[in-house]
Amino acid sequence: MPKQPVTEQDISKQKNHQQKPIVLTIAGSDSGGGAGIQADIKAISATGGYACSVITALTAQNTQGVTAVHPTPQHIIQAQLDAVFSDLAVTAVKVGMLGDSDTIRTVAAALRRYRPAHLVVDPVMVTANGDMLLADDAVNCLREELLPLADVITPNLPEAAALLDAPLPTRLDDVESLFVGLAKLDCGAVLLKGGFLQQEARSPDWLLSAGQVRCFDTPRVMTGNTHGTGCTLSAALACYLGQGFTMEEAVARAKHYIDQAILAGSRVRIGQGRGPVDHFFAL
Template identity: 60%
Template sequence: MPQSDNQSQSSLNTPIVLTIAGSDSGGGAGIQADIKAISATGGYACSVITAITSQNTQGVSAILPVPVEHVESQLDAVFSDLDIVAVKIGMLADSNIIAAVARKLRQYQPRFVVLDPVMVATSGDLLLQSAAIDSLQRELLPLATLITPNLPEAAALTGLPLCEQESQLEAMSAALRALPCQAVLLKGGHLPGTSHSDDWLLSGADTAVFRAQRVDTQNTHGTGCTLSSAIACYLAQGFTLQDAIRHAKHYISRAIAHADELDVGRGHGPVHHFFALSPIPSSQLESL
């Protein structure tokens, strides 16, 4: 059946966003969270998987990097066919995969690149070795529209101590401004002892602050993946960087606030990506 004019116009207005990241078998983070977030915020998600993790709400038990040649073939497949407006990058397993992703981004030149530097596990363990972190800084940061490190990741990127109080943020911000990327969104969710969660956009000499109230929940798995994917999706829809971050911050805050409506796993559960969708009442299901 041919599309109506309205249907055609709607499809043209749906931006395609690519996520390059690892797979989370538990569904709360990584590629799975990215696809949910992009879909929930108005985009069409496609994906390139860089690693396969054995993972649930209680932790990661194994990581299997995808062979570099297959990462490259996935990138060629999506870029050669789909009109990708924005790219979100998450977990990159090693230096070879980082270099391959950088080569393909230089080849295809997407309009926006949001890099979430997944380098530090919740336990504090480094997920990338120092050589891979150097490769990330050298190869990918210059291609990024925005990078979105949390406080432990910012410490790994800059070599500075982990910020544990707001008085340390000035030195951290100065070091982040020196990185070879267009802008940095420093996420302050790990800062202890505050009733709010601030993120700081560092762009040139300017700083913008995005604030949300903290939510008392243990179900925060996938927050970084979700926020960066939402930012990429809003950029693809034509919002300015500040507006894209503002909308994405509002979205992740609501997804966290609704997280306890889900009952997933026995550890740190996921945020509620589709909080805006109401379930069909059982009385209506019976009539379908």
Template identity: 50%
Template sequence: MTHLVHNVLTIAGSDSGGGAGIQADLKTFSALGVYGASVVTALTAQNTHGVRAVHAPDGAFVSAQLDAVFEDIRIDAVKIGMLANAGIVRAVAAALRRYAPERVVLDTVILSKNGHPLLGADAVAALREELIPIAALVTPNLDEAAVLVGADALAADETAMRQQGEALRALGARAVLMKGGHLGGSQSPDWLIDETGHHRLGGERIDVKDTHGTGCTLSAAIAALSPQRQDWLSAVTDAKAYLAQALRESTRLQVGSGIGPLHHFHRWW
């Protein structure tokens, strides 16, 4: 029997430095054995030091890309990243309602790693109201979760992480992965909150300089693995293991003089 190669779509922005966004997603898909398709929602001028400029197409062109992909290609999972503005959020939400892919992983990209705003207030509202209810899994960091649930402060401990995760599920997401990287300390615990309960996924904090594209890579890995695993817990667990090794192996690359990328192809290079 011929092995089925799954097709996974990334809907995200382009990173001219190659470490995050569409580029990181497609590298991750390939590394994890799936075919990657892409819908570009923004062009960024960026390198390892940060984002210099952003250019977004209009929502109609994003819709045209989505229709072209879904009308021809069987899509087994979708990863959503940077969406740039409210018009693009609504265009993506409308297409997902039309085509109803089974597995949608939403990485709620609101700020770049260096604090550059990537989503305005009206787009955050559209994300909350139109995309979160469609998502099978939402993967916010602590900053993003606080914005999305309207909290006065970031979660300062794991109890607050779980509470904010439940608040996000109440907005309609079937599952939420609360990423604890911003908690500080020697551990970097995440919490997966779904219909089966609360699952703690521990992890030692990996002390490396080059962490650009970490969030993009994790959500892309989860999307890539979701058709290959029996549930979200196993997909997230294996995605975290892939990410951890990509971080450890990042020291083998020499890309830029700022915060460089992960080593997505560490198993082969």
């Protein structure tokens, strides 16, 4: 007997009865397990959500870098999106690596159709090791198609500079030069990550929302094990938004979570390069 499609009433019943938020991550796979889909699933699980996924690309990747990328065909991305949204009562979505304009358009069209309650976009363009993960000609497409749908975007400093076509700040005093341009982007809010300011003893992130800037500042953990930190932070943020926290509360909780994960990960040796954080430090 053919399976009947899930109705809006069915989804409503799921939302009323589910114990934890269902959080969808749309991103690339990291074979090394430290970033991408793998990091997102760990972070969502560790912060109280149920993780599901749409894989946009397969990467051959480890702690030392990316050696190959195989984009997922568009019809498979679409099939994954339809499979998840037609059955699961998704509360929040985190979008990470998309790779090219076609994938951005496919994902954006699905998000416009299914309209999740919360959307976090991590505009993944380049890894911490310098490997490019977004085609140059896709940046405009990202701005036009995806950012307007986002409740919050989470660029690091190089990504923010690329979105604005602006110089990259290298000192803490220069970061404010990006605030005006970021505030004009067509999105709900911006969480600017300051982790690339390696010479600083602090690790500040800035939330630009409703014409205001709030700094979330913590001591920097001096470690090379920071692979996947951006993926982890944005996934945790999506999970906390899905639990009903306000934007500021969700950012504060996600910031605390990533800080503790980095601290715990600094004590562990995994791989020969930039190691991952410890997503399950609380266990």
